Amino acid sequence: MEMIQDPEEIIVKFGNEANQPEIISGLQDLAKLHAISIEDLYIKWEQFACQKPHVLTRVTAKSLDPFKRFLQEEIEKRANSSVGNVSNNINHLSGTKRPKMLKGINNNSSLFGFNISKTPISGKKRKLGAFNDAHNSDGSIKLEFHVDDVNSTPKSKSEMNTISIKSESSVGIPLTNTIYSSDKTGKILDSLNPENMDISEGFTLQDDDTIDTHVRIQLLNDPEKYKFRTMRQKLIECSDVLDEQIELFTKFAKEHLNIPDTEFGDPTIQSQADVYAIGRIVPDSPQYDGFLNTESLAFETSRLNGIGRRIRLNLEQVEEVSLFCGQIALLKGKNANGDYFLVDKILDIPYPDFPLSSSDELSEYSDLLNKKSSKVIVTSGPYIPENNFDLSYLTKFVEKINIDIRPHILIMAGPFIDTTNSMVMSGNLPHFDNLKIQPTTLNELFVKLISPILKKINPSIQVILTPSTRDVMSTHASYPQESFDRKALQLPKNFKCFTNPSTFQLNETYFGNSNLDIFKDMKEVTKGGKTTMSNRFDRVAEHVLQQRRYYPQFPGSIKKMTIAKPKSEDSRSADSKIYKHISGADLEVAYLGLTEFVSNISPDIIIIPSELLPFARVVKNVIMINPGKFVKPNGANGTYAQISIKSPDVKDGSLTEIPGEESLYLHNVWKRSRVDVVTN
Incomplete structure (x- = not known):
């Protein structure tokens, strides 16, 4: 018709x-x-x-x-x-019906948001094709599949060639001749507040083999809202959500900064009067290559405040600048000639409130621990080296966890099996002699190889698993991410699978956990004295707190990689063709509300794994932690974070009381915690 x-x-x-x-x-x-x-x-x-x-x-x-x-x-x-793309998804996406408008945990609309570029963004996501299970002549098993648009990092020429690796014996034995290891395992590389308290001894067993201390876990975000279907973004839906977020932010600024409505104006309209304006920092050109300077910034308004128009920013009169693409900013200035908005002042956005607990709640949590300090261990993948499938690192760590460290909580962030691992990408995996039936899918790799190791963790230790966008077992290749399926991974009940990002409570302490590297991805535009002289980690952490979002940059990072397939005997074969893979943060724009702080409350501890050096810092009374990589790409030992939190006591003066009808206290976790970065 x-x-x-x-x-x-x-x-x-x-x-x-x-x-x-x-x-x-x-x-x-x-x-x-x-x-x-x-x-x-x-x-x-x-x-x-x-x-x-x-x-x-x-x-x-x-x-x-x-x-x-x-x-x-x-x-x-x-x-x-x-043409030539014969690939099938091995990960079945959730069939949950996509909500029309994103709502927060308390059924409030998303408060902070990003701008969506009018330049079309590639909608391709990771696709893993069907496997061909074949044995090589040397007895190793070869899993062949097609890979399209995988989150990747550049590989050397030798690593790009298709390889077959034969296992010397069972899992845990290195599959290459070179063994990377370190005798300095357990060495403390950096400490936060070491003078305030000792390292927690962790849990101890009583005569009846029951633990004498407990930590209660409570998930604060709604995991059901993460079960959306990916790769179904519509431009009009994304723009509606982002536009509403700017308008809600305007309302928030008026209420908290006490600025009259009459002083707000449209920065895109020529006027000789100074006005306040709220909008989004964007590039001044559609040909955005990921790098900006003070001369290439523009300001995007909402449809209500400025019909969605953009105006170039002039920052000559501002002494200190720290801006990034996608930032929601409150500016004061004027548009005198109609060509640009002359910024006179960049106003600070109020930081979110901190969580509070009553004296009864704090006493209950203290009794659960018998007034002892709690112990939390945080690790971040990869857990397998780049050039082999050696699981001995994870095996030894589990033994150390059970015998020496004995934490109450173990938080493990992915990737567990990385899609960018050269062996996984090439499809050449070894023959595992300890398995009667060899794995035929990547999901089976986890179930048959990694799950048995994780099951050896003492049942008294509660384990939290969070995915990465590079995890082969995840049904979401974009951020935010749905949690793993614990039953499908055949893990016991002391394991809990949380979303990425997730906000949860360990007794009285609020944790925020986001497995997307904002510290590496954020490209700042800086100018001035203390702004440029201050620590970059602190500046990025402040942006995360002010924007109330775990990944406030938009658009997300973009990574490019060129892979040359090995040449066949026939030089005219298509095997010599070069493929470009584009990947990165892969943000689901319509669902970025799920990456915001729950109820606009700042966590006491925020965990954001990064490829940069591991650290533990206090920023605006929030502990920011990067545990570092568990195993380095060359096979060297990585690091993990060890957190010791003193049991809350309203009588020792470590907590700040908030005056009111009910006795409420700030947790002050940054004062009564010790964080150590330790080699594994």
Whole structure:
């Protein structure tokens, strides 16, 4: 049935400039030719307009021909990309119906958000194809599959070649001739508050083999809201959510900073008067390459505050600047000439409130621990070296956990089996002599190899697992992420699988855990004295706290990698073709509300694993921890974080009482905790 295109709908979407017979007929022909609605055609027009050297703001008769070529090129690209790609998802996405509008944990709309670029972003995600189980001549097993758009880091030429590795014996024996190890395991590399308290002894067993101390775990975010279907983002839905977030942020700023409504204005309108403006920091050009400076920033408004328009920023009068792409900012200045917004002042955004507990609750938590200090261990993957499938690191660590460390809580962040591991990417995995039936899928690799090791952890230790976007077992290759399926991974009941990110409570202490590297990804624009001289980790942590979001940058990081397949005997073979893989943060824009702090409350401890050096710092009375990698790519021993938290006592003065009808206390975890970065 032929689609009938209403000329009035074209004028509504494309504006009064399109009210010309040749333009209306041209757009009608394009919509009929490509069998799309006027609304979808307008979205295509926005994508086309933003790719031009000078962004087109209106449709003209002259622009119809290049727009037609743009649509044709898109069809050809999709056709070319589909040729030769025979890949099936081994991870079945959740069938939960996607909510129309994202709501927070307390059914409040998302407060803080990001801008979505008008430049089209690739919708491709990780796809792992079907396996071909075949034995090599040397007895090793070879799992072959196709990989498209995997989160990757550059590999050396030798690592890119297809390899087959034969296991010397059972799991835990290195599969290469070179063994990387360190005799300095257990060495403390860095400590936070070592002078305030000793390392907690952890749990002890009584005569009846029961533990004498307990830590209660309570998940604060709703895991059901993370069961959405990925790769189904619609531009109009994302823009609606992000626009509402800016408007809600405006309301928040007015209430907390006591700025009258009359002093807020549209920064894109020429005026000689100073106004306050709230919007999003964006690049001044659609050709954004990930790097900005003080001359290349623009300010994007909401549809209510400025019809969604952008205005270039002039920061000459501001002495100190620390801005990044996607940041929600409150500015004061004026647009005197209509070309740029001259910023006079960048106002500080209030930090979120801290959690409070009553004296009765604190006494209950203290009694659970018998007034002893709690002990939490934090690790972050990868847990397998880059060049072999050696599980001895994890095996030895589990033994140490059970005998020497004895923590109450063990938090393990992925990736457990990394999609960017050279062996996984090439599909060449060893033959495991201790297994009667060899694994045929990557999920089975975890179940048959890693799960048996994790099961050896003392049942008295409660273990929390959080995924990474590079985990092969995860059904989500984008952020935020659904949790692992504990039963599918065949793990015992002392294991708890949380989402990424997640907010949870260990007794009175609020933890925030986000497994996406904001410390490495954030590209700041800095200017001035103490802003540029201060520690970068502190600045990034302050941005996370002020924006009330675990990953406040938008767009997310983008990584590119070129992989050359090994040449076959026939030089004309397609095996010599070079493939480019693009990956990165892979943000689900419509669900970024799930990455916000729960109820706008700042956690006492925030854990964000990073590829940078491990650290533990106090920023605005919040402990920020990067535990470091568990195993380094070359096989050297990595690090983990060890947290000792003194039991709360309202009588010793370590807690701050908040005056009111009920006795409520700040937790002051940063004062009564010790954090050690230790080699594993």
